[in-house]
Amino acid sequence: MISATIVTAAMLAIGDELLSGRTKDKNIGHLADMLTLVGIDLREVRIVADDEAAIVESVNALRGRYDHVFTSGGIGPTHDDITADAIAKAFGVECIHEPRAMELLGAMYKRRGMEFTDSRKRMARMPVGAEHIVNPVSTAPGFRIGNVYVMAGVPQVFQAMLDTLLPTLHAGTPILSRTVRSPFGEGDIGVPLTEVQKKHPQTSIGSYPKFDGRSFSTEIVIRARDPSFLDAAEADVAAMIDAISRTRAP
Amino acid sequence: MISATIVTAAMLAIGDELLSGRTKDKNIGHLADMLTLVGIDLREVRIVADDEAAIVESVNALRGRYDHVFTSGGIGPTHDDITADAIAKAFGVECIHEPRAMELLGAMYKRRGMEFTDSRKRMARMPVGAEHIVNPVSTAPGFRIGNVYVMAGVPQVFQAMLDTLLPTLHAGTPILSRTVRSPFGEGDIGVPLTEVQKKHPQTSIGSYPKFDGRSFSTEIVIRARDPSFLDAAEADVAAMIDAISRTRAP
Numbered sequence: 001m002i003s004a005t006i007v008t009a010a011m012l013a014i015g016d017e018l019l020s021g022r023t024k025d026k027n028i029g030h031l032a033d034m035l036t037l038v039g040i041d042l043r044e045v046r047i048v049a050d051d052e053a054a055i056v057e058s059v060n061a062l063r064g065r066y067d068h069v070f071t072s073g074g075i076g077p078t079h080d081d082i083t084a085d086a087i088a089k090a091f092g093v094e095c096i097h098e099p100r101a102m103e104l105l106g107a108m109y110k111r112r113g114m115e116f117t118d119s120r121k122r123m124a125r126m127p128v129g130a131e132h133i134v135n136p137v138s139t140a141p142g143f144r145i146g147n148v149y150v151m152a153g154v155p156q157v158f159q160a161m162l163d164t165l166l167p168t169l170h171a172g173t174p175i176l177s178r179t180v181r182s183p184f185g186e187g188d189i190g191v192p193l194t195e196v197q198k199k200h201p202q203t204s205i206g207s208y209p210k211f212d213g214r215s216f217s218t219e220i221v222i223r224a225r226d227p228s229f230l231d232a233a234e235a236d237v238a239a240m241i242d243a244i245s246r247t248r249a250p
Numbered sequence: 251m252i253s254a255t256i257v258t259a260a261m262l263a264i265g266d267e268l269l270s271g272r273t274k275d276k277n278i279g280h281l282a283d284m285l286t287l288v289g290i291d292l293r294e295v296r297i298v299a300d301d302e303a304a305i306v307e308s309v310n311a312l313r314g315r316y317d318h319v320f321t322s323g324g325i326g327p328t329h330d331d332i333t334a335d336a337i338a339k340a341f342g343v344e345c346i347h348e349p350r351a352m353e354l355l356g357a358m359y360k361r362r363g364m365e366f367t368d369s370r371k372r373m374a375r376m377p378v379g380a381e382h383i384v385n386p387v388s389t390a391p392g393f394r395i396g397n398v399y400v401m402a403g404v405p406q407v408f409q410a411m412l413d414t415l416l417p418t419l420h421a422g423t424p425i426l427s428r429t430v431r432s433p434f435g436e437g438d439i440g441v442p443l444t445e446v447q448k449k450h451p452q453t454s455i456g457s458y459p460k461f462d463g464r465s466f467s468t469e470i471v472i473r474a475r476d477p478s479f480l481d482a483a484e485a486d487v488a489a490m491i492d493a494i495s496r497t498r499a500p
Contacts, residue, residue, distance in 0.1 A: 021282030032271030047295035185437025
């Protein structure tokens, strides 16, 4: 920590698929937006492979240097999901099948009539002493140990975990969000939505494409700490959609 | 270098705007795709701010560890474009207004009837001993020093520089490209184009949206080392566009 008022952070994105190009990372930009919104200063990002030595070295370098370290990826059920074990190694503690995570996952698979296999049990692995980060999307929790926050790589899950985590980090100021449905695809709203974002710098506006098999629509999510910023941005998003609708009228 | 057949690389993306979220990086994913295509193993990526100490430390850590280091960003004309000076410092050499770069830029601004101001002259700065990386888009060259390749942050320029650079790195195998124009926006072609990409893993297919003020179209760029892969992918892209056109017919 450089002074009482500057809080610093780093991100470590983990995954072979990010380095091969098969997956294009979406979490770095989202974390950057959200940290800017809450006044935390993102100073460095690293992307490494699903490789124990690389994860251990990076997380130890970053956690010693920054107030908070956020990781994404490598906490799923497959053999290459080694993040929990690597983080435990970085902290010099044992990695266990955490009892409460085992309960949550066991109950979820039971409800869904699915077998709680050994590979699914991997998702309950955490370093001893870690605390859960709630996963409202797909149950399997992330975790915190020390100043390191270990989250999923799937963007929807990463974002949901971050939404539950951020208010706990920054004097409890929650980030509010508002969702506006657009009947138009990202191709149609991209340029005007960028203008709306520029006009409302105290908000973070994201768009999430939906495809129903025939055509695209978009969910536009506006995030801000102050509801008055949300109101103003929401009104302009609605006006933007009206304007596009009129150009489509016969 | 781990063995004679494995060539490793790292990327260093430089820019405050990447860490604040104002700009969403597009160069990491593109470099990952292209290196996969030529068989170079991207092992690590770092993103740092326009901060001399951070750039010097990262580039020195990465250039000692990997065969090639590619950087993006910070070589423009404004006061925060400090990459050339920071790279010179990392190598312990002087940073100069490189004479041939001064000529190229001076001639370009003269042709365009624009003043070659001091801030524009910043774009000619390079460490002593650096070689140019040609910039076919906007003249201002990137440069190579040792195993570090310093390129622009603007994606179109980064990609064009990389296209001229890659054949020189990897036994001279050039990457071929083919451009197909689509009258439809990315929202319409996104899902079927992903299918085409999956069917043609030996190609890298990118889409670049164009907006004429009224509607979106897309340039689809297919890259591969072997023309037969290009032919096959190009045929499927053309068939995809035909199929979309038919669903739009009255």
